[in-house]
Amino acid sequence: NVKIVSDNGSDDGIDVVRSKNVKIDECFIRSKDDCIAIKAAWDYPPENGVEKVRVSRSVFWNGLWGNGLEIGFELRANRLHDIVFDDCDVIHVERGAVFSIHNGDYAVVDNIRYENIRVEDARHKLFDFAIFLSRYSIDSPKDQEEVNKRYLHGAWDGVLSVPKDQQEKYAVNRGHIKNIEVKNISVINGPFPFSIIHGYDEKHLVENVSFENLTVHSQHIKNAAQGRFTIQNAQNINFL
Known part of the structure; x- marks a missing residue:
């Protein structure tokens, strides 16, 4: 039952970092950056990931930065798993x-x-x-000019382009996203937003x-085109 109201830069509401058995319940969070961010930042042993997190019965308002319910970007652990967002x-x-799940490192999510x-x-x-490779990744270029040159503007913030001749090099620290269940999600008002499902390459899939x-808007989404999804380097994406 925590209430957070902020409009400052980099003001994540609640960050769950390298933790397990976490419950967030009956909260109101209005933040300019991520409302909830689940991550494995900093250089701890890779076995120290995130597991058994439940976020429920809460209300979220995300401002101009970040995302609403975020897993990422810094995922420097072997695994993040058993995470539930319910009745929000x-x-x-x-x-x-x-x-959002933004896997900028080598974790299995x-x-x-x-x-x-x-969703209103x-x-x-x-x-x-x-x-993907991001400016937050463990193997991100260290030279700021190089980061600025590679910065992709558009649908993503913080994501860097990878030249074709360097894709294999950066694949070493890319991870996986799998076994994601999305059930009874309703956009009840506002615009019809688009969606992205995008793996790194054919060996690092969503x-x-x-x-x-x-x-x-009361329309049952039965396929990717109907739902305004762009899908690449992914398999077994099902609409039921």
Whole structure:
């Protein structure tokens, strides 16, 4: 039952970092940056990841930075798993994604569930599940000029381009996203946001993602095109 109201830069609401058995319940969070961010930052042993987190019965308002319910970007651990977002209301996401998994490092992110969540005003993206090189990655270029030159502007913030002749080099520290269950998510007002599912390459995929009873403006989304999804380097993406 925590209430957070902020409009400052880099003001994540609640960050869950290298933790387990965490419960966030009956909270109100209005932040300019991520409302919830689950990550494995800093240089701790890779076995110290995140597991058994539940976020429920809460209300979120995300401002112009970050995302609503974020896993990432810094995922410097072997695994983040068994994370549940349930029975929440996302009343505004002014930019970024409502639901995001941004795997900028080598972790396996799996067994994630989003269920019974209402979305009222998502102005940019609904879902963004992606594996990439980012300026926060453990193997990001150290030279700031190089980072600025590679910076991708557009659908993502903080993501860096990888030249074709360097893709194998950067693949070493890329991870996986798999076994994601999305059930009873409703966009009940506001724009019709787009979504992205994007793996790094054919060996680092987003896989086994199910969308069951996803509705936008009372319309049941039964396929990627209908839901405004862009999908690349992914497999077993199902709409039910």
